[in-house]
Amino acid sequence: MGAWAKSLFQEATSRISADFLDALLAHYPRRDFQVRWSDGTVWGAGAEQQPRFILVLKRPGTLRALFSSPSELTLGEAYIYDDFDILGDIEAAFDLADYLLTHERGAGESFDLSARLEKLPESDSPRGGLRLVEFGGKVHTKDRDRQVISYHYDMPAEFYALWLDERMMYSCAYFSKPDEDLDSAQERKLDYICRKLRLRPGERLLDIGCGFAGLIMHAVAHYGVHGVGITLSVRQAEVARQRLREAGLNDRCRVEVSDYRDIDHELQYDKIVSVGMFEHVGEAHLPEYFSRAWDLLRPGGVFLNHGISYSATYRRRGPSFSDRYVFPDGDLVPISTSLRAAELSGFELRDVESLREHYALTLHHWVQRLEAHQEEARRITDDITYRIWRLHMAGSAHGFRTGRLNIYQVLLSKPLHGHSGLPLTRADWYHV
Numbered sequence: 001m002g003a004w005a006k007s008l009f010q011e012a013t014s015r016i017s018a019d020f021l022d023a024l025l026a027h028y029p030r031r032d033f034q035v036r037w038s039d040g041t042v043w044g045a046g047a048e049q050q051p052r053f054i055l056v057l058k059r060p061g062t063l064r065a066l067f068s069s070p071s072e073l074t075l076g077e078a079y080i081y082d083d084f085d086i087l088g089d090i091e092a093a094f095d096l097a098d099y100l101l102t103h104e105r106g107a108g109e110s111f112d113l114s115a116r117l118e119k120l121p122e123s124d125s126p127r128g129g130l131r132l133v134e135f136g137g138k139v140h141t142k143d144r145d146r147q148v149i150s151y152h153y154d155m156p157a158e159f160y161a162l163w164l165d166e167r168m169m170y171s172c173a174y175f176s177k178p179d180e181d182l183d184s185a186q187e188r189k190l191d192y193i194c195r196k197l198r199l200r201p202g203e204r205l206l207d208i209g210c211g212f213a214g215l216i217m218h219a220v221a222h223y224g225v226h227g228v229g230i231t232l233s234v235r236q237a238e239v240a241r242q243r244l245r246e247a248g249l250n251d252r253c254r255v256e257v258s259d260y261r262d263i264d265h266e267l268q269y270d271k272i273v274s275v276g277m278f279e280h281v282g283e284a285h286l287p288e289y290f291s292r293a294w295d296l297l298r299p300g301g302v303f304l305n306h307g308i309s310y311s312a313t314y315r316r317r318g319p320s321f322s323d324r325y326v327f328p329d330g331d332l333v334p335i336s337t338s339l340r341a342a343e344l345s346g347f348e349l350r351d352v353e354s355l356r357e358h359y360a361l362t363l364h365h366w367v368q369r370l371e372a373h374q375e376e377a378r379r380i381t382d383d384i385t386y387r388i389w390r391l392h393m394a395g396s397a398h399g400f401r402t403g404r405l406n407i408y409q410v411l412l413s414k415p416l417h418g419h420s421g422l423p424l425t426r427a428d429w430y431h432v
Helices: 003-024 062-068 072-080 090-102 107-119 142-153 157-163 182-197 214-223 234-247 283-296 321-325 335-344 356-372 374-380 383-402
Strands: 033-037 042-044 053-057 084-088 204-208 226-231 253-257 269-275 297-310 348-354 405-413
Touching: 003 033, 003 042, 003 062, 003 107, 033 090, 053 090, 062 072, 062 107, 072 084, 072 090, 072 321, 072 383, 084 090, 090 356, 090 383, 142 234, 157 234, 157 356, 157 374, 182 214, 182 269, 182 297, 182 356, 182 405, 204 214, 214 226, 214 234, 214 253, 226 234, 234 253, 269 283, 283 297, 283 335, 297 335, 321 383, 335 348, 335 405, 356 374, 356 383, 356 405, 374 383, 383 405
Parallel strands: 033 053, 204 226, 204 269, 226 253, 269 297
Antiparallel strands: 033 042, 053 084, 297 405, 348 405
């Protein structure tokens, strides 16, 4: 095709694509973004309005491919395979994605859109560059859980260090104000958890899913406890042990590679905590999870369980991008489901606190920090991995902002002859 003919083809394609977008987004209330084609053609917010984000369509057939059968998964895959890019505020793009996936259209409007879609060019570029990992065994068996945890958490520690805080806390921070820095908010979270547990010198603390050991290090150094952390990630354990050696805490703290179902310590623990591991347990295994914590906890002790939940009213349409590419076998349940399992295991529910807004802020920090180090992230991993994590964390931030996701800290006690041993108020949590 000659240059003149190619120019005419691109002009006609852009016009048809713009007409399709006009029809597709006729009722979308926000026009604060742009769509840009590879030839420089732009649709959307004018020059007088700075767009919050720009969708850059990389291939002629991208628009048709995106909306032939749109779902969270197909839109996500189109992004990670670089069919399109998102410049600017990627979190803002999820408002548009929600509209595209949930807006109800009448029969006439749907027919008109289908007819317009058929006029768009088809994709002729094969994808490549990523092979999905296949996991063996039944979901949430010990062996399969080890495979899945390794897939997610055994990424290079240098990658996590690019966007986590200095303690490498891969969980929700606790902010005193919206503009607080991430390091301060994470330190506040650690201390808040220790105060909720009411740790005392000499107590034995078990951290189920200890990550890079930030929490038990804080508890040992500042509250004088003896800590044991467990994780299924070999790489996390290696980093955690190195950090314990460097901090001089080896005599009071250790990290083991172990499944929570395999803990066989002779003595019970005074306090147990689990932060960000609960999401991997699986609904069918919740009774076993809480029963195991009950057995490991001494009478009069408490268990703080910190984990993500789905809203009981939220119904996702289509397959999940995160389930496929980020958290295979992840199983989020409503808070009511997990609380019932905890109570049936014998625990008494003492406190439930939602930190939903805090996780939205935490994820916002993570996305910005990852974007600021995107070239290093691509060098340590690759472009597709960078895109997967950028999209996943931005989408999660959107999920917490909109309320479809929530995160709860639940304090459970194991009463001794009916006595919880807890004070009458929570004043000691806040006045230190």
